[in-house]
Amino acid sequence: MSENVEATEKKTSPEIEKIDIMNLVAxxxxxxxxxxxxxxxxxxxxTVRSxxxxxxxxxPQYVASATVSVTTPGGSYTNIESAQEMAAIFPYILTSGVLEDVVLNDMGLKSLPGQIEVEAEEGMNMLTISVSSDDPQMAYNVLQSVIKxxxxxxxxxxxxxxxxxxxETGIPSDTQREVVIRGSYKRGALQGMIISALILCLYVFLKRTVRTKEQLNKHINLHDLGSLPHVRMKKRKKEEYNNLTLLNDRISPAYEEAVRRLRVRVMREAESENGGVIMVTSSVPGEGKTTTAVNLALAIAKQGKSVILADCxxxxxxxxxxxxxxxxxxGIGAVLRGKVSLQRALTIFQIPGTDAEMEVLYGGKPNAADAALLGSRKMDNLIETLRMRADYVIxxxxxxxxxxxxxxxxxxxxFVLYVIRCDYTKVNKIRSGIETLTARNVNLLGYIFNDDVNQKSSRYGYGYGYGYGRYGRYGRYGRYSHYGKLKGTGQTEDEAGRVIKE
Known part of the structure; x- marks a missing residue:
C-alpha cells in the first residue's frame, strides 16, 4: 500500500521533461x-507579393554625373587642395540655398527636381558631381547648370x-530596376521562409501528440498490445482494393502479420480470464478504431471461432x-427498441476466399436517440444474448x-481495447478518454498503437484514408478528421498496470 502511495506521489509530482533532440527533429x-x-x-x-x-x-531614379578638373589660375590654393576643399564645403553651400537659388534662376524653375552631390577624388584635382532625379532629362539639365x-x-x-x-554620362538611363526587382524576389522568399518556419514551430510545439510508444508510456500505464504499421496510400480504381482490411487481398503482408499478432494476444488474454466480449474504442474520431475492430473480428473468425461484430x-x-x-x-437501435428481433438483425458475413464466416449487427441509420439505450438494461440483456451465441463478441x-x-x-x-493513432491525438485527449473509462471501473485490456510509421508496411500497400470513416456528425470534434496521416516511431512490449500517470 505504501509503495502504491509513493508511486502515486511520484507520478503526480511536477517534473520537467528532458528535451529529446531526436524526437524533436523527427x-x-x-x-x-x-x-x-x-x-x-x-x-x-x-515572393509574388513582394x-x-x-x-x-x-x-526610377536617374543619375547624371560628370567628372571635372579644378584649376585655380591665381588663387592661394593648389589645384588639389581646391578640389578637396570645394568637395568638403559643398554641403554647406548646398544647404545655404545659394547654389540652389542660382541653379533655379538659371533654369527658370521654382523648386529643385532632384538631389546634388559632389565627391572629390582622393589625391587628385578632380570632382565628381552627381544629380539624381526621376526625370532623366531634368537630371542632365540640372547637372549642366551646376557645372556652369x-x-x-x-x-x-x-x-x-x-x-x-x-x-560625363550624358542623359542617364535607369540601371537599378533589374537590381531592385531581383532583390524583391529574395526579400519576399526570405519573408515567406521566416513565416513558414514560425508556422512549423507552432505546429510542432502546440500539437502535443504522441509520436512514439516511449512518449506514450510517460503519460499512461496501459498494457501494450502491439502496433499496426503505417500503410502508404495508393488509390485504386477497384473499390475493394482501397480498403484497409483483411478482405483486401492486396493488403501488405506486414499489416496482416500485425493483425495476427494482435489476435493472438487478445485471444490469449480472453481465454485466460474466460471473457469473450471485447469493446474497441479510442479517444477521438479518426484513430482507426472501427477498422481495428473489423480486422480483429475477421482474424478471429478465420481461426474457426464464432464471432459477432456489433456496431454500437x-x-x-x-x-x-x-x-x-x-x-x-x-440497426442495433431497432433491436433495443424491440422493433425487430435480434435474429433478423444479425447478418451472416461470409469471408471471401475462406470457409469462415461471422455475424454482424450493423448500426443502421444514424440516430443519436439510440445512444441513450446503450447504458440500459436492454443493452445488458442484448450483450448477454450475444455472449451465449458466439465465442467472441466485438x-x-x-x-x-x-x-x-x-x-x-x-x-x-x-475487456476494452484502446486504439491510439501515432502522432494524431493530443496527450490530454488520450488521458481524458482513459480516465473516463477507468472512472467507471472499466477493464482496460491495453492499447493498440495504430498507424505506427516505425513499422512501415510494404511500399505497395494501401492507405488509411478508406477505413476510418467520417465523423462530421460528432459536431466540433469533426475537426480531427483533417489531421490526416501523421507519423511517429517506437514500439515496446512492456506490461504495466492500468493506472493513469498524473
Whole structure:
C-alpha cells in the first residue's frame, strides 16, 4: 500500500521533461512532410507579393554625373587642395540655398527636381558631381547648370576657380530596376521562409501528440498490445482494393502479420480470464478504431471461432462502410427498441476466399436517440444474448473522450481495447478518454498503437484514408478528421498496470 502511495506521489509530482533532440527533429520532419505544401505556397505567395508590390511602387531614379578638373589660375590654393576643399564645403553651400537659388534662376524653375552631390577624388584635382532625379532629362539639365554656376558660387570662398569637364554620362538611363526587382524576389522568399518556419514551430510545439510508444508510456500505464504499421496510400480504381482490411487481398503482408499478432494476444488474454466480449474504442474520431475492430473480428473468425461484430455507435455507424456492405440492415437501435428481433438483425458475413464466416449487427441509420439505450438494461440483456451465441463478441463504439457511450457500455463488457493513432491525438485527449473509462471501473485490456510509421508496411500497400470513416456528425470534434496521416516511431512490449500517470 505504501509503495502504491509513493508511486502515486511520484507520478503526480511536477517534473520537467528532458528535451529529446531526436524526437524533436523527427517532429519537425513529420510536421514539414504534413505541411510542406502549405509552407511552399506561403513562400510563393510572399515572393509574388513582394515582386508586384515593388514593381508597382518602384520609382526610377536617374543619375547624371560628370567628372571635372579644378584649376585655380591665381588663387592661394593648389589645384588639389581646391578640389578637396570645394568637395568638403559643398554641403554647406548646398544647404545655404545659394547654389540652389542660382541653379533655379538659371533654369527658370521654382523648386529643385532632384538631389546634388559632389565627391572629390582622393589625391587628385578632380570632382565628381552627381544629380539624381526621376526625370532623366531634368537630371542632365540640372547637372549642366551646376557645372556652369558652381565656380561662381564657390568664388566667394575659394577665389577664382575653373571647372573643366573630363567625362560625363550624358542623359542617364535607369540601371537599378533589374537590381531592385531581383532583390524583391529574395526579400519576399526570405519573408515567406521566416513565416513558414514560425508556422512549423507552432505546429510542432502546440500539437502535443504522441509520436512514439516511449512518449506514450510517460503519460499512461496501459498494457501494450502491439502496433499496426503505417500503410502508404495508393488509390485504386477497384473499390475493394482501397480498403484497409483483411478482405483486401492486396493488403501488405506486414499489416496482416500485425493483425495476427494482435489476435493472438487478445485471444490469449480472453481465454485466460474466460471473457469473450471485447469493446474497441479510442479517444477521438479518426484513430482507426472501427477498422481495428473489423480486422480483429475477421482474424478471429478465420481461426474457426464464432464471432459477432456489433456496431454500437448509433450516431455514426461505420462498420458497414468498412466492410463495403451497401445493403440495408436493421440497426442495433431497432433491436433495443424491440422493433425487430435480434435474429433478423444479425447478418451472416461470409469471408471471401475462406470457409469462415461471422455475424454482424450493423448500426443502421444514424440516430443519436439510440445512444441513450446503450447504458440500459436492454443493452445488458442484448450483450448477454450475444455472449451465449458466439465465442467472441466485438463491439465498435464511439470515442471515449468525445461521448459517454463507451463508458456506459463498458460496464457490460469483459475487456476494452484502446486504439491510439501515432502522432494524431493530443496527450490530454488520450488521458481524458482513459480516465473516463477507468472512472467507471472499466477493464482496460491495453492499447493498440495504430498507424505506427516505425513499422512501415510494404511500399505497395494501401492507405488509411478508406477505413476510418467520417465523423462530421460528432459536431466540433469533426475537426480531427483533417489531421490526416501523421507519423511517429517506437514500439515496446512492456506490461504495466492500468493506472493513469498524473
Amino acid at each position: 517532429a519537425f520532419w513529420n510536421g514539414f512532410k504534413r505541411l510542406w505544401f502549405v509552407l511552399v505556397i506561403i513562400v510563393i505567395v510572399c 515582386y508586384f508590390s515593388t514593381s508597382f511602387s518602384y520609382t 554656376n558652381y565656380p561662381e558660387v564657390a568664388e566667394y570662398i575659394f577665389g577664382e576657380t575653373n571647372l573643366q569637364i573630363l567625362d 455507435d448509433p450516431r455514426n455507424p461505420s462498420v458497414a462502410e468498412v466492410l463495403k456492405d451497401q445493403g440495408k440492415h436493421p 463491439l465498435d463504439t464511439a470515442p471515449a473522450d468525445l461521448l459517454a457511450d463507451a463508458s456506459l457500455l463498458g460496464k457490460y463488457v469483459d
